[in-house]
Each structure stands twice: as structure tokens, then as C-alpha cells.
Amino acid sequence: MSNSMILVIAEHDHKTLKSSTLNAVTAAQQIAAAESANIQLLVVGYQCQAAAEMGRSIAGVSQVLVCDAAHYASQLAEEVTEAIVPLATGFSHIIFPATSYGKNIAPRLAATLDVAQISDITQVCDAQTFVRPIYAGNALETVQNNGHQLVISVRCSAFSPAKYSEQNAPIKSVNGAAVFGVSQHISQSLTPFSRPELTTSKIVISGGRGLSSKENFQLIEKIADQLGAAIGASRAAVDAGYVPNDYQVGQTGKIIAPDLYIAVGISGAIQHIAGMKESKLIVAINKDKDAPIFQIADYGIVGDLFQILPELEKALV
Amino acid sequence: MKILVGVKRVIDHNVKIRIKADGSGVELANVKMSINPFDEIALEEAVRLKEAGVATEVIAVSIGDKLTQETLRSALALGADRAILIDNVNGIPLEPLDIAKLLKIVSEQVQPQLILLGKQAIDNDANQTGQMLAALLKCGQATFASKLNITDSQHIEVTREIDGGLETLALTLPAVVTADLRLNQPRYPSLPNIMKAKNKPLDVLPLDSLNFAPINQLTTLKVSEPVKRHAQCEWLENAGQLVSVLKEHKAI
Numbered sequence: 001m002s003n004s005m006i007l008v009i010a011e012h013d014h015k016t017l018k019s020s021t022l023n024a025v026t027a028a029q030q031i032a033a034a035e036s037a038n039i040q041l042l043v044v045g046y047q048c049q050a051a052a053e054m055g056r057s058i059a060g061v062s063q064v065l066v067c068d069a070a071h072y073a074s075q076l077a078e079e080v081t082e083a084i085v086p087l088a089t090g091f092s093h094i095i096f097p098a099t100s101y102g103k104n105i106a107p108r109l110a111a112t113l114d115v116a117q118i119s120d121i122t123q124v125c126d127a128q129t130f131v132r133p134i135y136a137g138n139a140l141e142t143v144q145n146n147g148h149q150l151v152i153s154v155r156c157s158a159f160s161p162a163k164y165s166e167q168n169a170p171i172k173s174v175n176g177a178a179v180f181g182v183s184q185h186i187s188q189s190l191t192p193f194s195r196p197e198l199t200t201s202k203i204v205i206s207g208g209r210g211l212s213s214k215e216n217f218q219l220i221e222k223i224a225d226q227l228g229a230a231i232g233a234s235r236a237a238v239d240a241g242y243v244p245n246d247y248q249v250g251q252t253g254k255i256i257a258p259d260l261y262i263a264v265g266i267s268g269a270i271q272h273i274a275g276m277k278e279s280k281l282i283v284a285i286n287k288d289k290d291a292p293i294f295q296i297a298d299y300g301i302v303g304d305l306f307q308i309l310p311e312l313e314k315a316l317v
Numbered sequence: 318m319k320i321l322v323g324v325k326r327v328i329d330h331n332v333k334i335r336i337k338a339d340g341s342g343v344e345l346a347n348v349k350m351s352i353n354p355f356d357e358i359a360l361e362e363a364v365r366l367k368e369a370g371v372a373t374e375v376i377a378v379s380i381g382d383k384l385t386q387e388t389l390r391s392a393l394a395l396g397a398d399r400a401i402l403i404d405n406v407n408g409i410p411l412e413p414l415d416i417a418k419l420l421k422i423v424s425e426q427v428q429p430q431l432i433l434l435g436k437q438a439i440d441n442d443a444n445q446t447g448q449m450l451a452a453l454l455k456c457g458q459a460t461f462a463s464k465l466n467i468t469d470s471q472h473i474e475v476t477r478e479i480d481g482g483l484e485t486l487a488l489t490l491p492a493v494v495t496a497d498l499r500l501n502q503p504r505y506p507s508l509p510n511i512m513k514a515k516n517k518p519l520d521v522l523p524l525d526s527l528n529f530a531p532i533n534q535l536t537t538l539k540v541s542e543p544v545k546r547h548a549q550c551e552w553l554e555n556a557g558q559l560v561s562v563l564k565e566h567k568a569i
Contacts, residue, residue, distance in 0.1 A: 076486070077448065077458055100479045103444050104460050107413070111449035116412055116534035119443045133543065134441050135334050139343055141441075142538040150534075182457035182489045186474060190482040199480075203569070227569055235498065245463070245478050245499060251442070252498055254480070260568040271330070277546065281568050283559065284550070299562055300550045311556035316569075 004032045004127050007091040008061075009084065010043045011101045012051040014073075017043075019200050020097035022058065022161035027154040028095050029060045029162065030124040038062055040091075041169075044083045044176075046073035052171050059165040069176035074185030075101065081108045082177035088113055091149065092127070098153035099199075110151035117151040118143055120255075122158035136251040136274035156199060157257035157278060191244045198247065201230035204258045206249055206276070209236035210265020210286065210305055217242050219309040220264060226316045232256070232276075234266045250275035265305050268293025285309075318470070318490070320363040320372045321429035322397065323420055324356040324379050326388040327440040340539040343440075352388055355435025357395070359496040361503040362465060363433050364396030371467050372431075374398050378423050380416055381405055386519060393514035394506035400519040401427075409524065413441075415531045417449035422527055424454060429491065431473070436461050436495040447495035457488035463499040 006028045011018040021041070028039045041055045044067045055064040067083045084105075088094060094109065096102030098120040110117035123131035128145040130152070198204065205227065207220045217237075224231050232249040233242065249256060251274035261279035266272060268284070268291055276282070277296055284297035285308050294300045301308055328334060328343070329351040335344040352360070366372040377392035379385050380403040389400035403419050405411065411419075424432060432454075437444035444460075451458035459465075459475035463483065466474040476485045478497045488494075506514075553559050563569045 077460070078451075081452065100461060100477075104448065104458075107443075107445035107448035108452040108458065110445070111414055111417055111452035114414075114532075116414055116532060117443075117445055117449075118535065119445060129538070132442075134540070135328070135343060136439065136442065137543060138334050139336050140541050140543050142541070144536045144538050146534050146536070148534050182492070183459075184487045186485040186487050188479075188482070188484040239499070244482060246480060246482050251439070252437070260563065270333075281563075281566060282546075283563070294550045296546050297550045299553055299559065301553050301555065301559060303555075308556050312559065315556045315560040 004093060005091045006032055006039045006093045006095060007088065008039060008041050008095045010041050010051065010055060011097050011099060012043060012045060012048060014045045014048040015050045017051050017054045019161055020099045020156045023156035023159045024095050024097045024154045025058055025060055025162035026159040027121065027124060031093055031127050040065055042067065042084065042087065044072050044080050045075065046070055056169040056171055057164050057167055059163045059167065061169050063169055064171045065174050066171055067174050067176050071179045072176065076183050076185060077105045077108050078180040078183050080105050081112055082180050084109055085112055086177065087174060094151045096153045098155050102153045106151050106153045113149060115149045115151060116145070119153050120155045121152055122155045136270050137277065138270065155255060157255055191246050195224055196228065196230045198230040198232055199254050199256055202258055203227050203229035203260045204232050204256060205229045205262040205264065206232035206234065206266060207237050207242065207264050208234035208266030209240065211237060211242055214242045222313050223309065223316065226313065234272050263293050264309065266293055267291045268296070318372055318430035319374045319376065319427060320366060321424055321427050321432045322360045322363045322375060322377050323434040323446070324360060324377050324388055324392050325353040325438045326350050326379065326381050326385045327353045327438055330354055330439055336540055336542055340541055342540050352391055353435050353438045355437060355496055357503045358498065358500050359433035359435050360392055360395055360397060361501050362496060365501065366467065367396065376401065376427055376429065378420065380411065380419055382408065389519055390514050391506065393517040394511040395504065399517055402519065402521045403524055404521050405524045409531055412532060412535055413443050413445040414449055416446050417453055419529060420450050421453045422529065431490060432493045434493065434495050436497050447493050451493035454491065454493070457492040459486050459488055459492065460495045461497040462494050463497050465494060465500065
């Protein structure tokens, strides 16, 4: 088989690379493993030199391509896709992180190139064979590509982040495409957070419907701050308005695999478990001994969270 | 405006799936099937736009076998005006790009201003079809929509759920929008509407009557059980015990 030429699409905010980019590079290294690796990183953005500079020192990246133009400022799928298409020739694999950024663009690119996309891979078997979860993680599908160019999105929690090194891969500027112009960015409201990011935090404490109000989430926040943990939530807690939507852990929210996951007042629906069952250690606090969350928990306390959380806060001091 | 809504027939979200002993897939025989929950949300949004006087016609489309007619009847009972089934009579395996190409064929016949789909199907969890369809139609896309506003006959504004929060885009019509969970709360079909749905038009197009060739790029080698967590929940009495156990594990 010919050597793999792999293009990783960087997720960034123009100034810094998101950690998801590092997970995607690791998957690219595994695909290239047995062959002479040629992994290139593409940064599409506006005034994104700083992000590109970060990219050149990621171990395993042999070249950084930068496509910089004003119409990539809001990273619209239509515009970014058009930028990647002319660069895609010659790459056997084009890799995105399976974040909301990558999921938005990867399939559009695949269809424009008239090739298939494999979503959310969790394991690389060889350069053409991948494992991905289906049915909310209740089954694993092993998929083989027939050798055509392939677009892949990578589940970040399944691949450790690539390391930054002393290397200085060359940076090459590439031309953008003409403005596609069917969509416009109007506004953005990001949830301000002072805590570690949910997807990369080593410890996550999540609350569910059992918290019963937005105010009660402060009980979770206090413990999160003591542990240096990120905060997550079940769909029920988000729908009830206790926390913003981007806290949601599950099949349709974020998929995480921290060292320690503490589920408080979460029953453990299939869809929630899909997002956290790869956590190394799972602790559940729930008043219902039969709650499904206890079936996957390593440690459980059956009891009233309004009593247990303040106790936990004290015990942690 | 005309709205086209894609609906997929999937195993009901409450069913605990079983993997076939030969590893060829998931057992579908005698399992409760339903409309994919995200597609139900897409359909509800379309029906609400019709009730608001913005949409003139809501057309539901699905691709599958004969039984998929049931799924389309459910969509009609929920308020779609008519339905189109692309009947995959020979059960050819279809990849998301194939589905997008078939939806493009239907879209060219129907000429909708807006195409609404769910953001992902809960069986293959691919989250691809809407984006692929938008690419093939060379139109704008708004994925993971939690709010949709028709601003005028040419434009919509869509609020999307993104990793850090929310963002709002303006799209020129025609456009493809994929629904996230928080776009709306779908209704239940009423008995009179289930009865009325029986008389609504449902056109069946055999797949082999269309000028279409599947891409055949991916092969599923096997479907297997994920590694079971060995965890046997160890019960603790109180928070103090929990803290000591976590310290023992060096987890905190």
C-alpha cells in the first residue's frame, strides 16, 4: 500500500489551537504508524498565525498549511469546506476532531469530495480499518474503507493528546477560496467558565434532575472548586435550565473519559451513560438504590444528595 | 414555503439493543421501531412553521423497506401533508452519502425552500446526512439548531448549539437545518390525526427506478459488544468513606 498522506484540520480560535487538535494528530500518527508518516496540519482562519506557530511544534507534524482570509473569521462550514477542497488532492486521509466544529464541517467536505466519512472513531486498526461506537455506545462497529480517499472524525476522549516538542515544522501559506456567501455569522454567546474544560478535565462532577434547582447546583460547584474539577450535567438538568446546554454529557452532548467521574442525582439513562462510561473511576450518589447508574459505578452512596454533598465538602477540606 | 423533512426508522430509543450472535449487526426483528427522535423534532418544527402560516406544505421523506411506510404514516399523523418513500426493495446497504444523494434527488423534485433533518440518527450515530445534503445542493447549512426564525422569504436565522455555548447564523434560502434536542418538544399524535393520516398521500419510488448508484466505499466487518465495565458497585455509607477511598485510588 502506498504511503499515507494525512491532513489534519486544526480546531482553533485563531490565536491558540484547541486541545482537540492534539487528539486528532495522535489518531493521524496511529494511521500512519507502520508507514513513513506524512502528517500535515491545516489551519483555516483569520489572522491565525499564532495558532499556526503552535502547530509547527506538535510532534509528528511535518508541515503546517495556513489559509488565512477575512471570510474564515467565523469558521462557517460553507467557507472552510471551500478552503479545504483544493488542498485535499493527494491526501489519503483527512482528519477532524469529532467536536461540534469537526462534526459540522467533515461531512460537508466528504460530500464535496464525493468520498465517505467515518464519524467518531475510537480505535485505529490499520490505515483502512477503524472502530466506532454505534447505538449510543452499546455496540462497536468495525468499518473498513475500500482504499479511496477518506474523511474521518476522531473521538477526542479515545486518543491521548499529541505532545508539543522542540521541532519547528515549516509553515506554508496557501490560498483561500472565493467567498461562498450563503451564510453569515450573526452572534455568539459563550458560557464563561473559570473551571477546567469539561472534555479534558481529569475530574468531572455532574449533576442531574435530583439537584431540583439552578441554585442547588452551587452544591456541585463548591465541590468542583475543591477538587479542581469540571462540571457536567445530564440532559434533564440542562432541559430544566439548571445549567447551560454545553455542560451536557451524553450521546448528544459531550463524550468524556476523565480519571474520576462523580454522578450526583443522575439516574443513568442509556444516553447519559454513552457520554461517560469510559471514565476510569465512576462514583454515583443517588437516593434510588436501583438507579441504572449504580450498574456501572465503582463506588456508590445511596442517600439524599442534599445531606451528602455538604458532608463531602467538609470531608474534602 | 415548502419544507422537506427527512425521517429515519430506527430502533426505539428506550430499547436495549441485542447484537446478533454472528456479529453481522444488531437484531432488528421483532424490535420496537420509531421515528428517530431528532427527526421527530425536525418534523415538529416544520409543522409549527405551517401552523404559524409560514410554511405552505410539509413533505416527509424516508428511505427504507416497505415497513418504513409505517414511519411515514406516523410523520403524517404528526402533521406532515404528504410523504415520499424511496423503497430500497433489494435492501442495498446505503452509506450516509448515498442517503444524502437520494435526498438530493427528492429535493430536486419537490423544490423545498427549507430542508429539516435530525442532527443524527440514534442507531448509526453518524451525524453526517444534513451536512452532506447541504454540500450536494451547494446551499447553506445550520447544524445542531436549537432555535429557528424565518426572517423573510429569502432568509432564516438559526441558533446553533456549539461546544462553548451558542451561536447564531443567518442563511440564505434554500438551506438545510439539522435539529438538536432543544429546538422544541414534539407533540403526540391524536387519534383523529392518526386516522386522517391513513388518507394522506404517500408516494413510493422504488430505489431502482432512480438514476442512482451507491458509492460502496465502506464495509462493516463486524459489530461487537463493547467491553463491559468490570465494576461491581461497592457501597459506601457516607462522604467520609468516599473521600478515603478516592485518596486510596489517588483519584483526588
